Amino acid sequence: MKKDLFKNQLERAAQELRGRGDVGDLRDFERGVWAEIALHDERWTTRVVRFFRDGVPTVPVPAIAGSVAVAVLLGVLSAMVQANAYGESRSDAMEQRYVATIHPVLRSESGDHTHSESP
């Protein structure tokens, strides 16, 4: 019963298409069918690319501005923390230099036995 219905529908559709005689319409129809087939037959890589191209959610402009502002803030804060650590390492090196001027063992290790650096 169902098969008959499908056959009837198909025949009617085919007659309708033949009856139109409009080549342009037929081409559009074909293109539509092929597009559908391609959509179901495409590779996963193509699907992923299409997802990123068309399916990714969009963000409104104020949210973009907010995101950029947060990134700038985080960038500045982490730079300050890093710079602070760098400053401490420079200060530690200076401390070692200072101790080398007043402790004979450290001074002898530095290879310079004279106090060329004035206080």
Add this chain to the structure above:
Amino acid sequence: MRSIFTTLAISLAVGLLAFGAVFLWQKNRIDEHHDHLSAFDWFCEEFDIDDAQRERIEALHIAYFPECEDHCIHYADTKQTLAEITADPDLDAHPEHVEAAEELARLKKEADKKFIDFIYSVAAEMDPKSSERYLHRMKGWLEKTTEIAAE
């Protein structure tokens, strides 16, 4: 309207740019400051030494330097002698070897004593808070110099 990935990429790029710019600016500032700083200048800055204290402490350093220098030369010579004796297999367990090792240990102790005496004399010229901090930091070096001497 932009895709969420474009937004993240833009934010990441701008964040990295901000990090790089601020870090380089701060690093240059720190380098410039430290490049023109002597060890004694660093000490004065680190321990909040005022001008009057600076003058007195500077005099202490200048008076101590010749003694420190002599000791340093003596220590370096003894260490060199000990290294030469250690490298010579004929002098293994030789009295000279033991003597040089004992002499080096004695000089190390003496150096520590001189160092402690000196830092206390300097600390006496400083404000109580700074002096405590100074002594704490300097005493930390005693352990490090012992490690260095043992190498």
